[in-house]
Amino acid sequence: MFQVEEPQERTGSSSLLTPLWLIGGTQESAQLAEAIARANLPCIISVTTESARALYPDAACLQVRVGRFTCLEIEAFVQQQVVGVLDASHPYAVEISQSAIAVCQKLGIPYLRYERPVFKGVGTGWEQGAEKRIDGFESLLSGDYLQGQRVLLTIGYRPLHLFQSWQDKATLFARILPSAIALESALKAGFANDRLICLRPPISAALEAALWRQWNISVVVTKASGAPGGEDVKRTVAAELGIDLIAIDRPNIEYPQQTSDLSVALDFCRMLFG
Secondary structure, eight states: OOOOOOOOOOOOOOSSSSOOEEOOOOOOHHHHHHHHTTTTTEEEEEEGGGGGGSSSSSTTEEEEEEEEEHHHHHHHHHHOOSSEEEEEEOOOOOOHHHHHHHHHHTTTEEEEEEEOOOOOOOOOOOOOOOEEEEEEEHHHHHHTEEEEEEEEEESSGGGGGGGGGGTSEEEEEEEESHHHHHHHHHHHHHHHGGGEEOOOSOOHHHHHHHHHHHHHHHHEEEEEEGGGTTHHHHHHHHHHHHEEEEOOOOOOOOOEESOOOOOHHHHHHHHOOO
């Protein structure tokens, strides 16, 4: 269970209360925001792109902040503007989580991590069509997993620069979000236009299979981001088509408090306000 410092005194209007900070950008954060709005709890939601704003309900008690924080901005923001932090960021958004934890511990601000459940039922074998777990991109790229393969990368745009030196060792394709920054990053990493597809999840099994067949993919690289990230669909399609699926393990972060239960996360928010 979680711990919360002595809550501040409630006033007659939620708009007069110091809000909580929901670190968002995920499907789960949108679900939490809806529950927070129903409870009429004041909340500031942070996202990194303008397109993510549409995930959240239009409610008087919710504010959406678009943009990235620096470490100094996080400390000033937490110290001056929030009563607690609910971190529902993506499992691979390491920097924001680590910064928020450090600031909360320094200032004595309650923090809870909502961590989406890990996808279960992963195979450990190396037979064709099995899912393989790799402990990071360094381990993947230092091995020969991709050598001579037709590889589809479904890992987001940020790690694509790591694969630039592999453009002449494998035939690389990438699926990215339909955003200018994602496309620019992919092109800078050496991906040609005809090896990119811009799609926003969720993506059906039928569409996954059609895309993999169209490009004659032999290996798919994904993140172990759980069902919300389509990991279950990719695993099913990989098994059906006999294609190797390589999942990059989640970063290992020591969270002071965490849960995978949305109701527990909402209870944390309520306790912040008494």
